[in-house]
Amino acid sequence: MLQISEEQNKEKEKQKKEIGKAYGKYAKQFTPKPKYFSNCVKAFLTGGIICVAALAVQNRLQAAGISEKDAGAFVTMGLVILAQLLTGLGIFDVIAKHAGAGVIVPITGFANSMVAPAIEFKKEGPVLGVGSKLFTVAGPVLVCGISAATVTGIIYWFIEKF
Amino acid sequence: MANRKIGAQTVRFENRPYIIGRGNIGGKKEGEGPIADSFDQILDDDMFEEKSWEKAECKMLEAAMEKAMKRAQLEKENIDIMLCGDLVNQIMTSSFAARDLHIPFLGLYGACSTMTESLAIGSMLVDGGFARSILAGASSHFCTAERQFRMPVEHGNQRPTSAQWTATAAGAVVVSEWPHGITKGMSVVRVCEATIGKVMDAGIRDANQMGAAMAPAAVDTLLNHLQDTKRDIDYYDLVVTGDLGYIGKEIMSDLLADAGLNRKKIFSHYDDCGTMLYSKEQDVHGGGSGCGCSASVFAGKLLKDMEQGKYRRILLMSTGALLSTISPFQGESIPGIAHAVALEVE
Numbered sequence: 001m002l003q004i005s006e007e008q009n010k011e012k013e014k015q016k017k018e019i020g021k022a023y024g025k026y027a028k029q030f031t032p033k034p035k036y037f038s039n040c041v042k043a044f045l046t047g048g049i050i051c052v053a054a055l056a057v058q059n060r061l062q063a064a065g066i067s068e069k070d071a072g073a074f075v076t077m078g079l080v081i082l083a084q085l086l087t088g089l090g091i092f093d094v095i096a097k098h099a100g101a102g103v104i105v106p107i108t109g110f111a112n113s114m115v116a117p118a119i120e121f122k123k124e125g126p127v128l129g130v131g132s133k134l135f136t137v138a139g140p141v142l143v144c145g146i147s148a149a150t151v152t153g154i155i156y157w158f159i160e161k162f
Numbered sequence: 163m164a165n166r167k168i169g170a171q172t173v174r175f176e177n178r179p180y181i182i183g184r185g186n187i188g189g190k191k192e193g194e195g196p197i198a199d200s201f202d203q204i205l206d207d208d209m210f211e212e213k214s215w216e217k218a219e220c221k222m223l224e225a226a227m228e229k230a231m232k233r234a235q236l237e238k239e240n241i242d243i244m245l246c247g248d249l250v251n252q253i254m255t256s257s258f259a260a261r262d263l264h265i266p267f268l269g270l271y272g273a274c275s276t277m278t279e280s281l282a283i284g285s286m287l288v289d290g291g292f293a294r295s296i297l298a299g300a301s302s303h304f305c306t307a308e309r310q311f312r313m314p315v316e317h318g319n320q321r322p323t324s325a326q327w328t329a330t331a332a333g334a335v336v337v338s339e340w341p342h343g344i345t346k347g348m349s350v351v352r353v354c355e356a357t358i359g360k361v362m363d364a365g366i367r368d369a370n371q372m373g374a375a376m377a378p379a380a381v382d383t384l385l386n387h388l389q390d391t392k393r394d395i396d397y398y399d400l401v402v403t404g405d406l407g408y409i410g411k412e413i414m415s416d417l418l419a420d421a422g423l424n425r426k427k428i429f430s431h432y433d434d435c436g437t438m439l440y441s442k443e444q445d446v447h448g449g450g451s452g453c454g455c456s457a458s459v460f461a462g463k464l465l466k467d468m469e470q471g472k473y474r475r476i477l478l479m480s481t482g483a484l485l486s487t488i489s490p491f492q493g494e495s496i497p498g499i500a501h502a503v504a505l506e507v508e
Binding site: 117 | 315316321365
């Protein structure tokens with residue numbers, strides 16, 4: 001008896017899922033498609049400009065006698081500071097609305113994902129507000145990124161060993 | 163005893179309570195929209211001179227309630243019960259507003275359907291003789307909703323085309339057994355019927371597809387209402403859903419036509435508050451949403467239009483998406499609900 005009801009439940013679940021799928025497809029007809037091409041162009045251009053500008057600054061620094069490693073670190077810091085400042089001034093999200101991945105993928109996106117919750121949760125206090133929520137956006141990215149890096153590292157180590 | 167119940171889901175009010183006061187307030191963006199002049203107050207800054215967005219929303223709800231009481235020429239001592247809700251966890255806005263206003267309070271949660279939920283229950287209380295005058299309202303704030311359900315406001319993410327914009331707005335009405343303050347010759351809106359909706363789940367999992375998630379519930383409630391009252395859609399000058407937005411509105415129209423309603427009649431008699439509150443140039447993608455969307459449009463534009471004679475009969479159907487902050491992450495689909503309240507000018 002119990003088994004039958006379990007099977008029935010499964011059947012019901014399956015039916016529900018199928019209805020959901022069909023309705024989702026139906027609803028999609030009414031949803032305007034995002035402008036993939038122009039979005040990609042915009043992201044490419046802004047991302048490219050950021051990277052070119054960063055490299056130009058790095059070259060300048062190197063020409064002034066700073067080592068390549070230090071110059072790179074300075075440029076990274078500069079990008080992070082700039083993104084943080086723009087987030088604080090409420091400009092970053094306006095840029096990101098148009099530039100998309102162009103500003104999210106470079107380190108500027110990381111800086112934004114830390115400062116945005118920091119501003120947001122300031123009212124809940126420095127420890128239980130900012131402290132606990134600072135990584136709400138960046139945290140999952142870090143966890144998954146580090147996990148993926150670890151797995152890749154292990155695979156790489158095996159390949160090298162044998 | 164249940165002599166006011168008609169059909170499967172509808173109640174008909176014997177005494178047809180009067181809506182004698184209305185008040186609404188909108189944020190900056192709402193004040194730049196096409197119905198800006200229907201707001202009693204528009205904020206220059208969505209913080210409303212407060213320290214947090216939650217406090218700002220609370221102040222907005224209070225302001226809307228006070229406006230409604232002022233129009234009704236009633237003091238808060240004359241209000242028997244205040245019924246309202248919002249989107250902030252544990253309906254913080256409403257409870258805190260009730261703390262300040264000091265009126266007996268029933269907190270409600272129907273997500274964005276709260277306006278018609280409070281109006282329907284409030285009208286039942288008045289019609290049944292359990293209260294003389296009640297306050298019904300709802301509020302939402304873009305920033306309080308965004309931080310709770312989505313991302314921090316300053317986070318630079320891109321919104322999908324189907325995403326809707328939570329209205330920074332509040333609306334409230336005073337429902338009374340007596341047309342207090344209404345002089346002869348003045349038109350007054352009365353509450354005639356209410357249809358309580360069922361929770362419908364069509365299996366939408368995308369929290370950015372609210373209109374599509376709620377449309378089946380709205381269709382179900384409307385069809386049941388029409389069946390219970392033995393009416394056609396053109397009985398009403400306007401059937402208006404709460405916050406289905408552009409996508410949901412199209413789905414709703416299509417589903418209604420599928421159910422056998424006349425397409426022309428649907429086209430000329432049906433609209434959605436989420437498509438009225440903002441213009442398409444305001445970058446709101448799918449249209450407006452939130453409790454405050456239908457509450458402020460109803461307590462502003464719609465009631466005003468009724469008083470001025472533009473509409474005689476309106477069926478207001480606020481729609482709610484009953485997801486929680488955790489349910490989408492547990493793989494749950496988004497259930498929708500819609501309650502309908504029929505209003506008539508006298």
